[in-house]
Amino acid sequence: xxxxxxxxxxxxxxxxxxxxxxxxxxxxxxxxxxxxxxxxxxxxxxxxxxxxxxxxxxxxxxxxxxxxxxxxxxxxxxxxxxxxxxxxxxxxxxxxxxxxxxxxxxxxxxxxxxxxxxxxxxxxxxxxxxxxxxxxxxxxxxxxxxxxxxxxxxxxxxxxxxxxxxxxxxxxxxxxxxxxxxxxxxxxxxxxxxxxxxxxxxxxxxxxxxxxxxxxxxxxxxxxxxxxxxxxxxxxxxxxxxxxxxxxxxxxxxxxxxxxxxxxxxxxxxxxx
Amino acid sequence: xxxxxxxxxxxxxxxxxxxxxxxxxxxxxxxxxxxxxxxxxxxxxxxxxxxxxxxxxxxxxxxxxxxxxxxxxxxxxxxxxxxxxxxxxxxxxxxxxxxxxxxxxxxxxxxxxxxxxxxxxxxxxxxxxxxxxxxxxxxxxxxxxxxxxxxxxxxxxxxxxxxxxxxxxxxxxxxxxxxxxxxxxxxxxxxxxxxxxxxxxxxxxxxxxxxxxxxxxxxxxxxxxxxxxxxxxxxxxxxxxxxxxxxxxxxxxxxxxxxxxxxxxxxxxxxxxxxxxxxxxxxxxxxxxxxxxxxxxxxxxxxxxxxxxxxx
Numbered sequence: 001x002x003x004x005x006x007x008x009x010x011x012x013x014x015x016x017x018x019x020x021x022x023x024x025x026x027x028x029x030x031x032x033x034x035x036x037x038x039x040x041x042x043x044x045x046x047x048x049x050x051x052x053x054x055x056x057x058x059x060x061x062x063x064x065x066x067x068x069x070x071x072x073x074x075x076x077x078x079x080x081x082x083x084x085x086x087x088x089x090x091x092x093x094x095x096x097x098x099x100x101x102x103x104x105x106x107x108x109x110x111x112x113x114x115x116x117x118x119x120x121x122x123x124x125x126x127x128x129x130x131x132x133x134x135x136x137x138x139x140x141x142x143x144x145x146x147x148x149x150x151x152x153x154x155x156x157x158x159x160x161x162x163x164x165x166x167x168x169x170x171x172x173x174x175x176x177x178x179x180x181x182x183x184x185x186x187x188x189x190x191x192x193x194x195x196x197x198x199x200x201x202x203x204x205x206x207x208x209x210x211x212x213x214x215x216x217x218x219x220x221x222x223x224x225x226x227x228x229x230x231x232x233x234x235x236x237x238x239x240x241x242x243x244x245x246x247x248x249x250x251x252x253x254x255x256x257x258x259x260x261x262x263x264x265x266x267x268x269x270x271x272x273x
Numbered sequence: 274x275x276x277x278x279x280x281x282x283x284x285x286x287x288x289x290x291x292x293x294x295x296x297x298x299x300x301x302x303x304x305x306x307x308x309x310x311x312x313x314x315x316x317x318x319x320x321x322x323x324x325x326x327x328x329x330x331x332x333x334x335x336x337x338x339x340x341x342x343x344x345x346x347x348x349x350x351x352x353x354x355x356x357x358x359x360x361x362x363x364x365x366x367x368x369x370x371x372x373x374x375x376x377x378x379x380x381x382x383x384x385x386x387x388x389x390x391x392x393x394x395x396x397x398x399x400x401x402x403x404x405x406x407x408x409x410x411x412x413x414x415x416x417x418x419x420x421x422x423x424x425x426x427x428x429x430x431x432x433x434x435x436x437x438x439x440x441x442x443x444x445x446x447x448x449x450x451x452x453x454x455x456x457x458x459x460x461x462x463x464x465x466x467x468x469x470x471x472x473x474x475x476x477x478x479x480x481x482x483x484x485x486x487x488x489x490x491x492x493x494x495x496x497x498x499x500x501x502x503x504x505x506x507x508x509x510x511x512x513x514x515x516x517x518x519x520x521x522x523x524x525x526x527x528x529x530x531x532x533x534x535x536x537x538x539x540x541x542x543x544x545x546x547x548x549x550x551x552x553x554x555x556x557x558x559x560x561x562x563x564x565x566x567x568x569x570x571x572x573x574x575x576x577x578x579x580x581x582x583x584x585x
Contacts, residue, residue, distance in 0.1 A: 069467060101469030111460035114483045123478070124468045174468070 018045040020182065020212050022083040025065060028058070031075030036061050039246040041231055043182075048204060048213045050227035050252065052220060054267065057233040058244020059216045060108075063184050066214060067103035068096040084182075101128065104175035108187040110167035112159030112174070117142075117151050120159040120170055124178040137177055144210075145173035146203050165196025172203065176211065183207065185215040189222065201226050220268065223252065230255040232264045327566075334563025337556035343564070347514050347542060350551050357561045359516050363431065363537040364565070366517065367510055368500050370435025371442055376492060378439075379446025383488075384476055386447075387454035400451070406444040414440040415505030423509055431517075431536040434510030438502060442495035449491025453484035486580035493576035497569045503540040511535040512545065539565040 021043040028036040036058035043049050051059035064070045066082055068089060081088045089099045101124075112120050121138045130137070138155075142148040147169040151162070159170050168188060175183060185204070189197040204213060204226050217223050223230050231249040235242055248255060248264045259265045297303050341356050348355025386396040418437035423429055457480050465479040481488070513535045539561050546558035 067467070069463070072463070072466065097469050097471050099469075100467055105467035107460060107463060107467065109460050111458070111464040113461055113464065113479055123465075126478075127468060127470050127474055171464070174464075178468075 019043065020045040020085070021066060021214075022081075023062075023066060024080045024082075025062060025078065026080040028061060028065070028070075028079070029075070029077040030073055034241055034243045036244040037236075039231075039233065039244070041229075041246070041249050043212060043214060044229070045181075045212050046208060047228040048208050048215060048226050049229045049231065050223035051214070051216045051231050051233060052218070052223050053233035053244070053247075054235060055218070056242050056244065057235045059231075059233050060186050061244065062231075062233070062246075063186055063214060063216045066182070066184055067100050067105055069100075069105065071096055101178065102180050103182040103184060104178070104180040106168070106171050106175050106183065106185045106188045109191055110164055110171050112162070112167050112170050114158065114160055116156050117159050117162070117170060118155040121173050121177050123174055128178060130178075141173040141177035144176055144207065145169045146199060146206075147173055163196075165192050165199060168192060168196065168200060169203065172200075172207075176207065179210075181212060183211045183213045185213065187216050187218060190218065197222070220256075224256055227252045232259075232261075232267065234263045234267070330559070330563050330566060333556075333559040335560075337560035338563060339560075342557060342560050346516070347537070347546075348553055348557070350549070350554070353553055355553070355557065357537070357539065357542050357557060357564070359513065360537040360539045360542040360561065361564065361568075362517060363510065363513070364500060364539045364568070366431050366532070367434040367438060367506070367536060367538055368496060370432055371438035371499050372492070372496060374435060374439035375442035375446055375495065379443050379491075379495075380450050380481070380488060382443075382447045383450035383454055384480070387451045388476055388480060389472070399447075403444040403447045406440075407448065409441065409444075410504075411437075411441055411502050412504040412508075414438070415508035418505065419508040426533065428533065429509060429511035429535040430533040431510055432532065434506045434536060434538065437505035437509045438499040441502060441505065442499050445495040445498065446488075446491050449494065450484070450488045453487025453491065454480055456487060457483045489576050489580040493573050496572055496576075500569055500572075501540055501565060503544045506538050506541050507544075510538055510541070512541045513537045539568075 019042045023039070023041055023043070025036055025039040027034065039058065039062050041049070051063060053059050061070065065078065066084075070076045070078070078090060080090075082090060084099070084103065087094065089096075104124075113123065115123075118138055121141050122134050125134055125137055139148060139152075142151060147166060150166060151170075154161075159167065162170060168191070172183075172188075189200050192200065201222060204215070207213060215223075215227065228251065229249070230252040232247045232255060233244050234247045236245055248259060248261045255264065256268060259268060295302065297306060339356075341354060343356055343361065344358040345354065345356035346359055347357055382399060386399050390396050414437045417440060418433050422433035422436050426433070461479055461483060462475060465475045470478065514537070517531050517534070517536060543558050543561050543565070546554040546561070549555055549558070
């Protein structure tokens with residue numbers, strides 16, 4: 001661990017120098033629907049940060065703010081900031097396309113393209129007009145995604161022919177081939193069986209050496225196993241709405257062993273007892 | 274109150290076993306069976322005219338079909354022999370021109386109404402216009418091409434025929450391509466955007482390749498329809514008793530000038546010869562019809578296999 005201790009305060013902020021993403025969502029709307037409020041957290045380089053909480057608590061919404069995937073939703077409005085390497089990615093002069101090239105994403109449903117395994121992994125490299133050795137990069141990404149041995153002889157066959165767990169690892173390989181500093185994962189294991197889930201979790205622990213990872217999971221055990229930091233979100237149903245907000249953010253151990261807030265205690269106890 | 278003895282009682286099973294055997298005496302079974310027979314009969318009734326046409330075409334057409342018919346020029350009245358070689362070439366040329374015009378317009382239009390502005394007024398106007406145009410009487414397309422191409426260029430020509438056919442092909446291609454693009458799972462679109470693809474890259478590298486089988490099917494349908502159209506060609510390409518280029522056997526057009534002359538087509542030679550009083554010409558009309566059907570069939574098979582290959 002680093003010499004500087006992680007200190008959490010009530011606002012869920014972390015006092016540390018290696019902050020890669022500083023995110024503050026004051027208010028977030030889809031049309032007239034207020035989907036999230038008061039989510040503020042700092043993500044440190046080289047860590048795994050988990051978003052947990054009941055459904056509808058805005059954890060996926062918060063994650064999708066970090067690479068502007070929410071821009072695709074009609075009526076999306078956002079108050080706050082997401083500062084990535086000193087730049088607010090919501091500033092008017094920022095191109096969301098280039099943001100997404102630096103902050104990669106793995107989705108809930110494995111979503112390989114209807115093309116060969118090789119071309120799936122090479123996709124991002126081609127988008128960026130990569131001129132170097134594509135074969136080498138593809139092999140390297142597939143090795144990092146722990147998929148190489150299973151697919152090295154069938155690189156030309158369709159990515160859709162793989163099993164669900166293999167497809168998800170293919171999507172991870174595709175995302176890391178361009179080596180984005182940050183990888184967002186939106187419930188990457190929810191469509192997978194326990195064995196495939198275990199492989200993905202091992203992979204996340206490996207990838208943490210090179211990538212900063214933020215992951216949404218509805219599986220508390222999973223958050224506990226893989227995350228360094230955990231953010232607990234909850235739904236505010238007052239005023240007739242369903243607005244997600246952040247209750248507590250801190251080192252995973254602290255959140256699970258010694259939660260400060262009642263909502264966190266209840267949720268974690270309910271899940272584990 | 275005594276409980277129903279047949280429910281929840283093990284003993285009841287021995288006394289009153291349910292009948293599981295198929296019995297037509299049960300009304301719903303009888304109804305189901307009747308409907309199955311009816312649907313089968315309706316299918317047969319619909320296929321009967323189709324197969325009788327095909328049967329007649331094969332019997333009559335193959336009788337007159339020969340190598341000479343495929344590569345000789347149309348015979349004059351009262352003569353024997355001859356063929357429709359120039360009409361085969363002409364059909365290929367006209368349909369190729371029509372395809373070259375309609376495919377880019379159709380597919381790019383579909384990309385707009387399906388991907389970039391599906392809810393805009395432009396998109397709904399285009400969609401409505403395309404649906405109306407699919408029902409456009411083909412002769413109107415011919416008149417349009419006559420007014421815009423024949424009158425302007427000063428003569429009947431293959432490009433005039435191509436424009437007329439393109440007009441008929443665009444709505445089919447546009448609407449099937451739109452459906453094919455909409456059929457691309459949105460998670461693939463999301464994946465591409467999540468990789469940092471620009472809208473153009475999303476369309477060119479994910480949406481169109483993934484929707485290719487459906488798009489290709491639409492193009493093949495349009496080509497098949499266009500190849501058989503007669504009415505629009507009568508006003509535009511007219512007909513010719515000669516090769517497109519005078520330097521036989523290199524019969525394909527050598528210059529733009531060759532292209533800008535009246536052009537023969539299979540559809541028009543079928544039309545001209547089928548009403549002829551001369552036996553030789555009528556026989557050739559049958560052979561030309563069979564040839565046209567075979568060409569369309571071959572194109573469809575090629576299109577389908579290409580689509581299947583690009584899907585994998």
